Amino acid sequence: MTSDRNPISVTRLLPWLVLMAMLVLTWGLWDHERQVSRKELHAQFEFALRDTVSRIEQGDSAYEQMLRGLQALFATTDLTSRDAVRAYVETLQIDANFSGIQAFGVIQWVPMARKPAHLAAMRHLGLPAYALLPPGEREQYAPVIQSVPDLGSRRQALGQDAWADPVRRQAMEKARDSGLPAISEKLGAPPGPGRDTAPGFVMYLPVYARGAALESIDQRRANLLGWVYSSFGMNDFMASLYGKPAPGISLSLFDGVSPSEASLLFQAGTPAWDGAASRGSALSAREYIVLSGHTWTLCLSTEDSFEARFGRKNDRVIAVIGVCLSLSMALLVWYMIAGRAHALRLADAMTEQLRHLAQHDTLTGLPNRALFSDRVRQKLADANRRGGHVAMVFIDLDRFKQVNDGHGHAVGDLLLQEVAKRISESVRASDTVGRIGGDEFVALMGDLPDADSALRIAEKIRLAFAQPFRINDLEFSASCSMGIAVYPGDGSDEATLTKSADQAMYRAKEAGRNCMKQAAVP
Amino acid sequence: MSKRCLTTLLIVLASLATLNATGPDRSHSYTLALHDHGLLYSAATNAGIDKDVADELIRRSGCKVTVSLMARARIWQLIESGSLDFSLSGITDAERDKFAAFAWYFSDKFYLLVRKDAAIRNQADFEKNGRLQLGVIRSFRYSESANRLADRLQEANRLSQAGGLEPLYQLLVQNQIQGMIIEPFDYPALQEKQIRDISTIVELPDPPVPHGLIMSKKALPAPEQEKWRSLIQDMRKDGTMLHIFEKYFKPELAASLVNF
Numbered sequence: 067m068t069s070d071r072n073p074i075s076v077t078r079l080l081p082w083l084v085l086m087a088m089l090v091l092t093w094g095l096w097d098h099e100r101q102v103s104r105k106e107l108h109a110q111f112e113f114a115l116r117d118t119v120s121r122i123e124q125g126d127s128a129y130e131q132m133l134r135g136l137q138a139l140f141a142t143t144d145l146t147s148r149d150a151v152r153a154y155v156e157t158l159q160i161d162a163n164f165s166g167i168q169a170f171g172v173i174q175w176v177p178m179a180r181k182p183a184h185l186a187a188m189r190h191l192g193l194p195a196y197a198l199l200p201p202g203e204r205e206q207y208a209p210v211i212q213s214v215p216d217l218g219s220r221r222q223a224l225g226q227d228a229w230a231d232p233v234r235r236q237a238m239e240k241a242r243d244s245g246l247p248a249i250s251e252k253l254g255a256p257p258g259p260g261r262d263t264a265p266g267f268v269m270y271l272p273v274y275a276r277g278a279a280l281e282s283i284d285q286r287r288a289n290l291l292g293w294v295y296s297s298f299g300m301n302d303f304m305a306s307l308y309g310k311p312a313p314g315i316s317l318s319l320f321d322g323v324s325p326s327e328a329s330l331l332f333q334a335g336t337p338a339w340d341g342a343a344s345r346g347s348a349l350s351a352r353e354y355i356v357l358s359g360h361t362w363t364l365c366l367s368t369e370d371s372f373e374a375r376f377g378r379k380n381d382r383v384i385a386v387i388g389v390c391l392s393l394s395m396a397l398l399v400w401y402m403i404a405g406r407a408h409a410l411r412l413a414d415a416m417t418e419q420l421r422h423l424a425q426h427d428t429l430t431g432l433p434n435r436a437l438f439s440d441r442v443r444q445k446l447a448d449a450n451r452r453g454g455h456v457a458m459v460f461i462d463l464d465r466f467k468q469v470n471d472g473h474g475h476a477v478g479d480l481l482l483q484e485v486a487k488r489i490s491e492s493v494r495a496s497d498t499v500g501r502i503g504g505d506e507f508v509a510l511m512g513d514l515p516d517a518d519s520a521l522r523i524a525e526k527i528r529l530a531f532a533q534p535f536r537i538n539d540l541e542f543s544a545s546c547s548m549g550i551a552v553y554p555g556d557g558s559d560e561a562t563l564t565k566s567a568d569q570a571m572y573r574a575k576e577a578g579r580n581c582m583k584q585a586a587v588p
Numbered sequence: 589m590s591k592r593c594l595t596t597l598l599i600v601l602a603s604l605a606t607l608n609a610t611g612p613d614r615s616h617s618y619t620l621a622l623h624d625h626g627l628l629y630s631a632a633t634n635a636g637i638d639k640d641v642a643d644e645l646i647r648r649s650g651c652k653v654t655v656s657l658m659a660r661a662r663i664w665q666l667i668e669s670g671s672l673d674f675s676l677s678g679i680t681d682a683e684r685d686k687f688a689a690f691a692w693y694f695s696d697k698f699y700l701l702v703r704k705d706a707a708i709r710n711q712a713d714f715e716k717n718g719r720l721q722l723g724v725i726r727s728f729r730y731s732e733s734a735n736r737l738a739d740r741l742q743e744a745n746r747l748s749q750a751g752g753l754e755p756l757y758q759l760l761v762q763n764q765i766q767g768m769i770i771e772p773f774d775y776p777a778l779q780e781k782q783i784r785d786i787s788t789i790v791e792l793p794d795p796p797v798p799h800g801l802i803m804s805k806k807a808l809p810a811p812e813q814e815k816w817r818s819l820i821q822d823m824r825k826d827g828t829m830l831h832i833f834e835k836y837f838k839p840e841l842a843a844s845l846v847n848f
Contacts, residue, residue, distance in 0.1 A: 119726075119751075123659065123662070123751075240632065243632055243633070243634075244631040244632050244633075244634055245634060246631050246634075246657055281634075282634075283633060283634070286634075322758075323755050323758045323759050323762065323764065324762060351745075352748060353726070353748075353750070353751075354748065354749070354750035354751060354755035354756070354759070355750075355751045356624070356659065356750065356751035356752040356754065356755060357751075359624065359631050359632070359754075361750070361751075361752075361754060361758070363755075
């Protein structure tokens with residue numbers, strides 16, 4: 067039973083299996099595409115990050131180099147050579163390419179003991195109003211002694227003591243001790259009207275006494291003459307960088323490693339440092355850039371337009387097409403299976419019909435000779451195996467030809483059908499009645515306890531003919547002659563039984579019809 | 589007597605000539621870049637292992653070498669292009685092998701420096717905890733498992749990249765990152781105590797990695813590279829290298845770094 071059911075349930079499940087398999091495949095493709103897409107987006111973002119870092123570093127490097135030029139000038143001339151500095155800066159032809167620079171300047175290192183000499187020297191240079199700012203006595207001074215060109219708002223006034231400003235001082239100390247460029251922390255925009263109100267920073271390079279040994283920190287401190295510096299406005303610095311900012315990316319730049327409003331140096335696009343977490347799909351990254359020994363934190367995050375520009379939308383297409391295809395495929399399989407089942411049912415019915423036609427008499431619906439023979443063999447085999455008797459009764463209608471001749475074949479056929487019915491009703495349900503010729507019937511009875519049982523059933527058949535037959539409002543009296551042969555006494559197989567029954571039937575005819583004869587009784 | 593003197597003089601002259609022939613080409617000047625990195629070189633003090641090695645190398649070669657300070661990423665880029673001849677304390681990988689030659693002079697292991705309060709006992713602990721951020725220096729390559737860790741954390745957006753060690757230490761102190769990959773010479777010259785107080789060391793399961801003089805293959809022909817390599821070898825053989833390392837480490841650690 068199980069083996070019969072399995073194919074059916076598998077067949078029923080097949081559309082679902084196909085649907086599931088297709089959906090799993092779709093999911094696999096969708097997932098793969100999403101990952102590829104995510105990787106590509108990440109790669110684009112990573113590239114934008116690398117590019118931005120590189121642009122800032124290159125910008126810094128270019129400005130550093132310009133300042134080194136000014137530092138180099140003092141290898142050949144004195145710190146107070148104002149004309150030389152002015153000529154150098156003019157020769158640089160600082161155009162829009164370097165608009166980040168607001169001013170170049172020179173700072174002199176003045177220990178307290180040298181303060182009067184310094185003031186005198188500056189006044190001697192033609193600056194009668196020169197004074198150290200803010201006023202007051204301090205151990206050391208680092209006043210601006212020259213600033214060119216006179217452009218930016220971050221320009222420090224002559225005499226302004228940069229050493230007094232802790233932010234500037236820290237960078238100046240770093241430059242002095244290392245001999246390398248140093249960038250200050252963020253400087254706020256100074257009050258008052260100015261070209262650039264954005265924050266800025268200052269880059270310092272130390273100037274040492276010519277030819278002095280500078281191996282150790284102590285040597286460098288002892289031989290310090292001053293600094294050269296360039297001051298920058300952050301907006302101009304960023305605008306002057308080479309290359310193009312990546313589209314769809316917001317950028318925030320902070321002083322130090324802790325992003326906050328206070329340390330914000332530059333902002334392009336929507337704030338990228340605190341809002342990034344709330345925008346779920348956005349990519350964001352932080353990079354800590356070290357410029358001239360100072361750290362800036364770069365925060366980048368993608369805006370929607372970045373994803374729109376670089377993101378591949380194939381995953382959605384794959385999902386929609388995949389689901390549609392999955393459903394169509396499952397439906398197609400369902401149709402095919404349903405169609406096949408219908409065809410199979412039709413074929414089964416037709417086969418059954420054909421088998422019935424092949425095994426039955428078309429007029430009476432009784433088993434024909436072929437089927438009857440089959441049943442005989444079965445009954446004989448049973449009897450052979452289990453014991454018991456099998457009877458074969460030949461039944462021939464008496465004078466049937468007269469009915470055919472007198473009333474036509476149609477009436478004859480109806481009579482035959484009625485006869486078949488009465489014979490069938492006379493025998494037991496387990497017995498078989500067949501039609502083997504025009505007016506010849508045969509009954510097969512198995513499981514008989516003795517030969518006499520067959521006689522009793524045969525007698526019932528004969529009596530069934532006692533009532534007249536009513537066909538098309540006509541009454542017909544009919545009788546039959548029967549020959550009975552019983553296994554195993556009258557024959558051991560179909561052929562001998564048939565022959566015995568046939569002979570007995572002829573003897574019944576010869577005995578005047580409407581009677582039955584047993585094969586065993588001569 | 590005078591004949592013997594003449595012979596001696598000739599022999600001395602000949603050996604001097606040979607010596608000169610085995611040294612690097614002095615006909616042009618070279619460029620060497622340092623990077624600001626813990627005890628290797630500190631711009632703030634203008635001192636460090638790399639600086640000492642560079643000074644000694646320049647002295648022995650007798651060549652004119654311009655020394656400058658650059659970001660490590662820039663150094664590799666210039667070594668590859670051939671614009672820069674040398675740098676120091678470099679490690680190699682398949683990619684770098686294509687454009688750089690090396691003369692090894694010390695070997696050490698990489699470690700994971702983690703915050704004590706992050707409760708990390710091994711590399712896997714760090715990787716498992718999704719809230720922990722690792723700090724690395726951009727373009728740096730480490731030992732095998734450290735590289736793998738960094739690559740995987742980058743995929744998971746858990747990597748903070750910096751242009752140098754200094755910001756990484758600041759981030760570690762501020763608990764913005766909880767770990768970084770370091771070598772014994774990576775402790776900052778200035779805030780060493782503060783860092784040691786808040787952090788602990790986790791071993792990485794990799795063998796020591798050799799570090800050496802980086803030579804640009806584009807800038808230096810193979811025979812020249814060999815000459816510089818033999819200068820480094822001489823410094824190792826005569827104890828100069830050990831002496832340099834002993835300035836910065838305890839004698840046992842210095843010996844373990846240099847003798848590999």
